[in-house]
Amino acid sequence: xxxxxxxxxxxxxxxxxxxxxxxxxxxxxxxxxxxxxxxxxxxxxxxxxxxxxxxxxxxxxxxxxxxxxxxxxxxxxxxxxxxxxxxxxxxxxxxxxxxxxxxxxxxxxxxxxxxxxxxxxxxxxxxxxxxxxxxxxxxxxxxxxxxxxxxxxxxxxxxxxxxxxxxxxxxxxxxxxxxxxxxxxxxxxxxxxxxxxxxxxxxxxxxxxxxxxxxxxxxxxxxxxxxxxxxxxxxxxxxxxxxxxxxxxxxxxx
Ligand code: 13P
Numbered sequence: 001x002x003x004x005x006x007x008x009x010x011x012x013x014x015x016x017x018x019x020x021x022x023x024x025x026x027x028x029x030x031x032x033x034x035x036x037x038x039x040x041x042x043x044x045x046x047x048x049x050x051x052x053x054x055x056x057x058x059x060x061x062x063x064x065x066x067x068x069x070x071x072x073x074x075x076x077x078x079x080x081x082x083x084x085x086x087x088x089x090x091x092x093x094x095x096x097x098x099x100x101x102x103x104x105x106x107x108x109x110x111x112x113x114x115x116x117x118x119x120x121x122x123x124x125x126x127x128x129x130x131x132x133x134x135x136x137x138x139x140x141x142x143x144x145x146x147x148x149x150x151x152x153x154x155x156x157x158x159x160x161x162x163x164x165x166x167x168x169x170x171x172x173x174x175x176x177x178x179x180x181x182x183x184x185x186x187x188x189x190x191x192x193x194x195x196x197x198x199x200x201x202x203x204x205x206x207x208x209x210x211x212x213x214x215x216x217x218x219x220x221x222x223x224x225x226x227x228x229x230x231x232x233x234x235x236x237x238x239x240x241x242x243x244x245x246x247x248x249x250x251x252x253x254x
Contacts, residue, residue: 001035002206004222004249005163005229007090007124008040008236009064009210011097019046023053025239032058033250036229037122039090040236044078047086055087062090062121065098068111070118080119091116092231094126094146096169106149113150114158123162124208124231125150127190131170140189147193156198164190164207165231171211173233180220180227183209187226215244222252 019042030038039060042050050061067077083091093116094109104112109125116123127146129139143166150158166186171178178186187207195202209221210231221227229249235241 002204002228004036004252005206005208006036006038006232006242006246006249007062007092007163007208007229008232008242009092009095010040010042010236011064011233012043013237014043014046016046016049019049020053022237022239023050023059026242027054027057027059029239029243030058030246031250033246036246036249038246038249041090041092047083047088051087060089062088062092062124064092064095066091066093066112066116066119066121066123068108068115070115080115080117080121083116083121084119089122090124091119091121092124092126092165096126096128096167096172100169106146109146110149110153113162114154117158117162124165125159125162126165126167126210126231128167128169128172128211134168134170139186143186143190144193147190151194151197156194156201159194159205160201162205164194164205165210166190166207167210167231173212175212177212177217177221178209180224183221183227184224187224191226213245215241215248218245218248219251222248 041062041064063083066080093112098104113123127143129142133142191202206228208229208231209227213230213232214235
């Protein structure tokens with residue numbers, strides 16, 4: 001059985017006092033569980049606070065992005081080594097909001113992925129099609145292009161120890177979750193594409209689903225053979241919801 005992961009993505013949300021309340025509840029409700037890892041990816045200024053709040057708990061933490069550069073004259077950037085220094089174990093790269101709003105190309109995302117790995121972070125490579133692309137029937141083409149930016153240039157070995165996240169853009173923050181069949185089909189396609197390069201890496205690779213995951217639908221999604229956990233936006237801001245999603249991942253392993 002692959003390791004299950006449930007990772008919260010707070011996006012542009014949080015405050016010192018709110019984080020303390022939220023993480024106090026999350027930490028109390030999310031147990032350490034063999035075969036599962038749980039984490040929250042928070043805005044950079046809160047990393048020091050979150051490190052203090054979560055140290056020693058069953059919940060890890062990470063960044064929502066990672067500079068493709070390690071050091072130098074790159075105003076506004078935060079490097080993988082800086083994230084690691086604040087105890088981060090995860091870094092998200094290629095989130096659709098970075099791609100569409102901030103112009104991260106497949107090439108830039110691949111460089112960020114490599115940088116996160118250089119810093120020994122668990123890189124979470126996000127891929128996903130827009131509604132227009134799904135309706136045009138080019139979902140697999142889009143997923144292949146986004147995955148190949150890493151797979152072709154860095155090799156399947158680069159995915160060893162990393163995570164993939166399938167996040168259909170039309171399901172993010174919309175309340176419209178992909179059906180379990182749609183999620184499974186996309187995950188199986190992604191795993192199959194990695195397997196063509198390296199069957200062992202593909203088999204071990206956790207692929208997370210993201211897009212309107214909540215306590216009410218987590219168990220059915222995680223029951224799919226190629227869905228190994230979730231990347232959680234809105235529901236990660238509600239302690240009971242997030243904890244229940246983590247429990248669904250634990251139950252899947254049982
Ligand atoms: P929602 O769970 O709010 O749909 O967001 C998903 C997401 O983008 C996680 O990275």
